[in-house]
Amino acid sequence: MEELKTQFVITNARLQTEFKSSYTLEEALTSIEGFYESFLCIPPIVDDFNVSMGGKIELPSSALSKIVSLPNVNFPLVFELMNISKSKSTHVGVLQFNTENPVAVVPSWIMENLEATKGDIINVKLVTLPKGQLVRLQPMESEFIMREDYKSILESILRSYSALTVGDQLHIFHEEKAYRFIVLGVEGTNSNNQNEIYHSIDIHNTDLEIDFFIPENLQHTTETEPQPNPTTPNPQETGGIKLSTATADADLQTQICDNCLKHVPISTFQRHQLFCLRNNILCKKCNAVHLKSQIEQHNMEVHQEVPCVCGEMIEKFLLSTHKQNSCSHRLKSCKFCKVRFKVKDLKDHLAYCGSRTSQCKKCSRLIMLKDLKQHKQSNCSFPPITTPPRQPSLSDSISSILQFFSWN
Numbered sequence: 001m002e003e004l005k006t007q008f009v010i011t012n013a014r015l016q017t018e019f020k021s022s023y024t025l026e027e028a029l030t031s032i033e034g035f036y037e038s039f040l041c042i043p044p045i046v047d048d049f050n051v052s053m054g055g056k057i058e059l060p061s062s063a064l065s066k067i068v069s070l071p072n073v074n075f076p077l078v079f080e081l082m083n084i085s086k087s088k089s090t091h092v093g094v095l096q097f098n099t100e101n102p103v104a105v106v107p108s109w110i111m112e113n114l115e116a117t118k119g120d121i122i123n124v125k126l127v128t129l130p131k132g133q134l135v136r137l138q139p140m141e142s143e144f145i146m147r148e149d150y151k152s153i154l155e156s157i158l159r160s161y162s163a164l165t166v167g168d169q170l171h172i173f174h175e176e177k178a179y180r181f182i183v184l185g186v187e188g189t190n191s192n193n194q195n196e197i198y199h200s201i202d203i204h205n206t207d208l209e210i211d212f213f214i215p216e217n218l219q220h221t222t223e224t225e226p227q228p229n230p231t232t233p234n235p236q237e238t239g240g241i242k243l244s245t246a247t248a249d250a251d252l253q254t255q256i257c258d259n260c261l262k263h264v265p266i267s268t269f270q271r272h273q274l275f276c277l278r279n280n281i282l283c284k285k286c287n288a289v290h291l292k293s294q295i296e297q298h299n300m301e302v303h304q305e306v307p308c309v310c311g312e313m314i315e316k317f318l319l320s321t322h323k324q325n326s327c328s329h330r331l332k333s334c335k336f337c338k339v340r341f342k343v344k345d346l347k348d349h350l351a352y353c354g355s356r357t358s359q360c361k362k363c364s365r366l367i368m369l370k371d372l373k374q375h376k377q378s379n380c381s382f383p384p385i386t387t388p389p390r391q392p393s394l395s396d397s398i399s400s401i402l403q404f405f406s407w408n
Contacts, residue, residue: 093162
């Protein structure tokens with residue numbers, strides 16, 4: 001722990017030197033009346049689904065002491081996490097206050113959203129977010145949406161989460177497996193009790209509507225999906241979360257807005273369209289709706305191409321998926337020696353490693369590793385034994401010479 005504290009001091013000093021100030025003027029003024037602290041970011045010792053579920057962090061008990069002394073604190077607590085060195089931020093809840101100062105325990109998938117590594121300094125700010133009304137999610141794997149009950153699963157799991165931020169990769173956990181979604185857009189309630197597009201929302205105890213944007217490569221998995229009930233679900237029956245997928249069923253008495261592609265009740269369509277055309281714009285790359293004033297920020301945070309270590313230029317929100325699934329520098333284990341190599345180097349290694357031999361315990365033959373499995377399955381008959389050609393003897397050589405001279 002002393003090493004971590006020393007690292008905290010050194011890293012914080014570096015940030016102050018490189019970035020002049022860890023806080024903007026607005027943040028500094030906010031911190032006078034609120035909670036704004038810097039912590040050393042580390043992942044959980046055991047980063048399993050029990051710890052990662054809910055998108056919550058662990059903070060020192062000293063942080064709780066400061067928070068409870070503040071006036072007008074809203075519970076449950078929501079924090080903004082900022083990685084100043086990478087200009088990244090996200091929003092989380094808190095699991096418990098039991099770490100040793102100045103350490104914050106952050107699940108690995110949240111650290112990935114912040115582009116943070118173990119030992120980085122993160123700023124933690126207590127915030128109040130607008131109450132969420134709608135989130136637009138894009139699944140990253142077909143396996144989850146192929147389940148008949150995926151909607152009810154998502155409905156149940158999201159009750160344990162605190163906040164959602166546009167551009168984040170949201171990890172949910174079901175049956176000890178992680179499924180990933182991209183948060184494409186969110187809407188919340190403003191001070192006039194009207195829906196408005198935001199960058200982040202609080203989803204504690206809210207009637208949250210969930211729209212799915214399913215990419216073309218995953219759409220075939222939902223062709224046999226049953227149509228949703230045309231009646232409006234009761235929030236009490238769905239645990240406060242209303243799930244919807246786009247449908248053109250006329251019984252719903254809705255009309256699609258050409259600007260935001262949402263299904264809007266016909267009775268309010270004209271008013272919605274006037275407001276939507278004046279304020280909103282549809283991102284043509286991901287079909288997420290944003291305020292016109294925020295579309296440039298969205299493009300920078302989500303769609304700006306950044307270089308991968310392999311040399312390819314990848315959009316920011318696809319970079320993590322690229323590194324895991326298609327990057328030539330990702331690590332993969334050799335099936336023979338189990339040592340991990342970069343994918344680009346693995347083919348040459350397999351050719352060498354698979355040519356090494358191992359003695360079969362049953363027949364005592366030396367078999368190449370790449371043939372060993374088939375050798376065992378064939379009851380030691382593969383590869384077939386070939387009789388080597390007989391080497392010429394000394395007498396054969398003398399006979400050949402004599403024949404040569406006799407011909408001449």
